[in-house]
Amino acid sequence: MKEVKPYIENPAVRFFSISLFVFFFFSFCGHDPRSFSRESQSLSVLEIPREYKWLELDSEDLETFNDSDWLKFNTNTLGFENNPGKILVIRFNDGFVKKLNSPVLYAEIALEQFRVYQGNEIVYTSELNDHIFPHIIPLKNISSGFIYICFRSRYKGFIGMDRNVTIKDHSLALTDLFLENFTQTFLAPVLLVLGSIFLGFYFLRRRERIFLNFSILLFSASIIEAMNGFVGFALKEYSYLTIPLTFINFSLFPLFLLLFLHEIYPPFFKNLFRIFLFLHIIVFFIAMFKNYKGSLSYLNGEYDYNWLIVVEGIVAIFSSLYVLWRGQKHLRIITFGLLCIVFAGLHDILLDLGMSIYHNRIIHFGFWAMIVLFGFYVFRHYWQLLGSIASMNDELRIKNKELERLIHIDKDLNLAQALQNSLISTNFEEDEHVQIIGFSQTLESVGGDYFDHTKDSLGNWAILMTDVSGHGISSAMVAAMSKMAFGGAVPYLQFPSRVFHLMNRYLVGKTKNLFITASYLFIDVESYSLSFSNAGHPGFFLLRKSENEVFHFTTKGKPLGIFLDIEFSEGSTILQPGDRLLLYTDGILDMLDENEESFGEERLKKVLWENRFQNFQNLANILQESMYRFSNGWKHQMDDLSFLLIEMK
DSSP states (O other): OOOOOOGGGOHHHHHHHHHHHHHHHHHHHSOOTTTTTTGGGEEEGGGSOEEEEEESSOOSOGGGSOGGGOEEOOSSOEEESOOTTOEEEEEEEOGGGGGOSSEEEEESOBOSEEEEEETTEEEEEEOOSSOOSOEEEEOOSSOOSEEEEEEEOOOSSOEEEOSOEEEEEHHHHHHHHHHHTHHHHHHHHHHHHHHHHHHHHHHHOTTOHHHHHHHHHHHHHHHHHHHSTHHHHHTGGGHHHHHHHHHHHHHHHHHHHHHHHHTTSOHHHHHHHHHHHHHHHHHHHHHHHHTOSSSOOHHHHHHHHHHHHHHHHHHHHHHHHHHHHTTOGGGHHHHHHHHHHHHHHHHHHHHHTTOOSOOSOOHHHHHHHHHHHHHHHHHHHHHHHHHHHHHHHHHHHHHHHHHHHHHHHHHHHHHHHHHHHHHSOOSEEEOSSEEEEEEEEOSSSSOSEEEEEEEOTTSOEEEEEEEESSOSHHHHHHHHHHHHHHHHTGGGTTOHHHHHHHHHHHHTTTSTTOOEEEEEEEEETTTTEEEEEEEBSOOEEEEOTTSSSEEEEOOOOOOBTSOSSOOOOEEEEEOOTTOEEEEEOHHHHHOBOTTOOBOHHHHHHHHHHHTTTSOHHHHHHHHHHHHHHHTTTTTTOOSOEEEEEEEEO
C-alpha cells in the first residue's frame, strides 16, 4: 500500500496552516474589522458613561435615588463579582434612542435574572437562570433619561452583563445576530451529517474506535454550534431544554476530546488521558451536586471545575509539544488541531481579563480549525484503512485461490493414496503353509515403501519389499512403477536374481534420479527351502525358537534403476515350521526418539528376541507398538517405514 505523505508535505494542508497562522497573528495584533461599519446605527453601552448601585431590595421608583448614591464605573466592563443577597443596578443615558426608528437594547450574553427599565417603566424581564443566549429588548425611541438594569444572580462568579451590549435599530440587531452566527448555524448540520457518516464507518468496522469517538465529538460540536447565537435566541421559549443541552455539551466536550485523543496518542499519553477521563467525570458530578439548590446551577458547576479544564489544556499543550519534538509525523495534524483550540481558548480568556486588544472572540475559529484538522486526520485514516482492506481482500483472494489449489492437491493426494493402497498387497495373507502380516506408515499422504507377495502355480510364495529413495508423490509414482516391473518378472519368480535383473532393466532411465532398494524371498513350500536376493536393501531376520539368537541374512547387490547391466547375488537356506521372517525398510532403523537416538538394528533384534514366544499376531502388534512409542506417536518419524512378518506353519 502506498504510504500517505505526512501532513507537512501536503501543499493544501500547508497552505491551510499558513492561512491559520496569519489569521491568529492578526487576531492578536489587529483591529475589529467591523468597527468602522454602521457606526451611525448602533452605539456600544461601553461608550456611554455608566453608573451602578447595590440595593438591598428592589425599588419601584428608580428616579427617586439621588445622583450622589450612584457610583461610576472605573473599568470597561458592565459587571462585578457577585454580592450575595444584594441587587445590582446599572444605569446609563438613553439619549441615543432618539436617533433610531425602532431602538432595541442588544445584549449578546446575559448570565442572570434581570429587569430593564426605561425611566420608571419596565420594558423587559428575564426570569431565566444560567442564560447565555442573546436578548433583543425593545425600547421607546423617546428619551426617558436613563435606562436601568436590575440584576439578581445566583452565579457566584459574576453579576452584570458581558461587554457586547449595544443600542441599535431592531432590524439591524436581527441582521447582525444572524450574520454573526451564520457560520455556526449553517455548519452545525454539516457537523451532524459528518458525525453520522463517521458513526457509520464505526459500525462497518467496530474495532476502529477512532470513528466512534470522533463521531461523538462531532455530535457534541454540532449541538454547541447550533445552540450559539441565532438558534438559541429563536428557541428561547424552549430554554428549559436548550440551556441544559448547551451547558452539558460545554462540560462534556473536553471529555469527548480526551476520548478521541486517547485512541491516537502514544501509550504514555493514553494512560494519562485515561486518568483525566475518570477525573473529569468525578469532578463534574461533584461540582453539579455541590451547587444544587432546588435546581441545577450549570454556571456555578462550571465555575468549580474550570480548574480541571485548565489543567487538561496544559497537559494537552505539553503532550502536543512532546509529539512534535519526537517527530511523530503521523500525529502532526492532530497536534496542530489541538493547539488551535487551546490557543484560541487562551486568547478569549485574555480577552475576558482585558489583556487582549482584539475585541472579537476567536474560539469558534480555533474550534473549526480543530474540527477540520481532526477530520482530515480521520478521513486519511479511513482511506488508509480502505487501502489496507483492499490489500487484505486481494491477499484473501490470492489465499483463497491457493487454498482451492491445495484442496485440489489434497484430493489428488487422497486419490493417489487410494491408488497406492490398491497396488500394495493386503496386510494379511495366509494359507496352509505360510501366514503374512504387513504394516506400512508413510511420512506423508503417500510414500515410497512398497511390498508385494504372490504365489506361483505350485503354491510357492514370492515376497518383495522395496523402498524408493525420498518420500512423497514422486517416490509413490516410482513405487507404482516397481509394482509393474515386478509384474513383468512373474514367469521367473523362483529365480530371485533373475527377478531383480528384469525389474532393473524396466526401471533404468525412468526413475528420474530416484533409486529403489529391494529385498526378495522365494519360499518353496514343499521343500521348505528359501532363496533370496538383495538390491542395496537391509537384509531380513530369521527368528527360530529352537535357536538362542536372531539370524540376519543378506546378499550383495546394487539398488535398482541406476545401472543397466548389474549382477545380483543369491542366497539360500532351509526353513523349519514355526520359523518367522522379518523384512523391513530402513525407515524403521532411522526412526528417532525425543533424544534424537535412532531405533537401530540392535533394538529391532532385541524386540524380536524378547517376544519370540508370543503368538504371531501378538508379535506383529508388539513390533508396531514398540515403534509407535519410541517415536512418540510417529512425531519423530524420519522416513516411510514398513515391515513384513512371515511365519512358516
